Amino acid sequence: MPELPDIELYRSLLSKRLVGRRLIALKAFTPFLLRTVSPTPNELESREVKSVRRLGKRIVLEFDGEMFLVIHLMIAGRFRWMEGAVPDAKLGGKIAMASLSFENGVLFLTEAGSKKRASIAIVQGDAGLKAHDPGGIDVLTCSPEEFEHVLKSESHTVKDALTTPQFFSGIGNAYSDEILHAARLSPLKRTLALTPEEVENLHQCCVQVLSHWTTKLLTEFADKFPGAGDVTAFRPDFAVHGKFGQPCPVCGKPVQRIRYSENEANYCAQCQTGGKILADRAMSRLLKGDFPRSLED
Numbered sequence: 001m002p003e004l005p006d007i008e009l010y011r012s013l014l015s016k017r018l019v020g021r022r023l024i025a026l027k028a029f030t031p032f033l034l035r036t037v038s039p040t041p042n043e044l045e046s047r048e049v050k051s052v053r054r055l056g057k058r059i060v061l062e063f064d065g066e067m068f069l070v071i072h073l074m075i076a077g078r079f080r081w082m083e084g085a086v087p088d089a090k091l092g093g094k095i096a097m098a099s100l101s102f103e104n105g106v107l108f109l110t111e112a113g114s115k116k117r118a119s120i121a122i123v124q125g126d127a128g129l130k131a132h133d134p135g136g137i138d139v140l141t142c143s144p145e146e147f148e149h150v151l152k153s154e155s156h157t158v159k160d161a162l163t164t165p166q167f168f169s170g171i172g173n174a175y176s177d178e179i180l181h182a183a184r185l186s187p188l189k190r191t192l193a194l195t196p197e198e199v200e201n202l203h204q205c206c207v208q209v210l211s212h213w214t215t216k217l218l219t220e221f222a223d224k225f226p227g228a229g230d231v232t233a234f235r236p237d238f239a240v241h242g243k244f245g246q247p248c249p250v251c252g253k254p255v256q257r258i259r260y261s262e263n264e265a266n267y268c269a270q271c272q273t274g275g276k277i278l279a280d281r282a283m284s285r286l287l288k289g290d291f292p293r294s295l296e297d
Contacts, residue, residue: 001075004140004170005213006231007054010079012218013225015052017081017105018061022048024101026069028120033097033109036121039067044122049102056134056169069100070121070132071109077118080108081225095228110228134165139206147203151191158194158202159187159265171206174233177241177266179209181248186273187258187265240266 002010026041028034034041047063054060059079061069071077077097082089083105090096095110097118111118123129137150150167151158161167162176171179180187183205185198194202221230234242243255248268258265258278269275 001057001172001233002073002078002231003057003172003175003233004054004210005175005217007057007059007170008214009217009221009226009231010059011052011054013081013221013223014059014061014079014107016223017225018049018052018102018107020048021102021104022046023063024103026098026100028098029096030116032116033118033120034122035119036123039122039124041122043067044069054170055129055132056136056165057172058132060129066125068123068129070123070129072119072121072132073109074111074117074119076113076115077109077111078228078231079225080110080228082106082108112228134169136165136167136169138169139171139203140210144200144203147206148196148199151194151199151202155190155192157188158185158191161191162206168206171210172233173263173265174238174241175209175213178213178239179205181240181250181268181272182209184271186278187267188278240268242266 023044023046026044028041044063044067047065047067049061050064051062052059053062055070057072059071059073061071063069080091085103086101086106089099089101089106091108091110095112096108097111097116098109098120100107109118109120121132123132137146139147151161153167156164159176159180162171162179163173177187179202183198183202185202239249240255244257244266245254247253248255248271251268251270253268253270255266256269256277257267267273267278269277
């Protein structure tokens with residue numbers, strides 16, 4: 001799922017292309033994509049884009065007349081941009097979910113895979129937009145006190161807290177792994193057990209990691225619109241996410257992982273858990289007493 005740095009990349013590039021442009025047509029190619037009934041897509045036509053915003057992991061196109069188009073890419077949703085006025089433009093294959101035609105180009109919403117989860121909503125006014133806001137605070141702009149208050153508002157693992165959209169805005173599975181590695185914290189440590197020093201360090205690492213990757217992506221693509229494979233949760237220069245079995249860039253020990261539901265947590269036992277291997281629910285049940293408890297095991 002695209003996270004804060006990826007969404008900021010899209011927001012920046014779309015702002016350059018769409019702000020001040022009028023929407024010619026919005027076409028949805030599947031009946032399940034549009035999640036609202038009123039206003040209708042036709043009511044957006046001929047309206048000018050006033051701004052492009054990020055709302056958590058959502059992209060919001062603001063049109064004149066206080067109308068908003070809210071796009072949630074979910075896991076496999078991506079954007080493709082086709083430059084120039086292209087009447088009835090189409091993409092090959094079955095990945096195109098919608099097209100937004102402007103006088104200077106066409107923005108496609110694509111989604112690979114069989115599970116179609118991406119969505120579009122058209123809403124009127126700030127109240128309608130607020131209904132799509134999960135409510136999490138922005139770690140890049142919040143104060144240390146706000147960060148600590150939200151982090152310790154309930155008892156969770158620190159991994160779960162960072163990836164809960166009602167707590168923190170735009171952080172998902174990939175960047176939470178990178179943040180926790182930078183902070184040298186176990187993904188399973190409980191939020192209420194964190195010391196003030198650990199909370200302060202975690203906040204700083206959130207800002208550092210997300211700012212670094214946002215700047216890196218904006219610099220890498222500059223004005224070039226990314227292809228579908230360019231927005232990914234698996235980057236070669238990540239420290240631990242997606243690097244199971246590969247050496248940690250800090251200590252050289254193999255990266256470990258915990259699988260749960262549809263996600264997994266990647267971590268370095270040497271850097272984050274004092275050498276302790278965290279129990280993977282499936283593997284620990286299978287191996288029982290033979291499950292390794294440490295790197296030495």
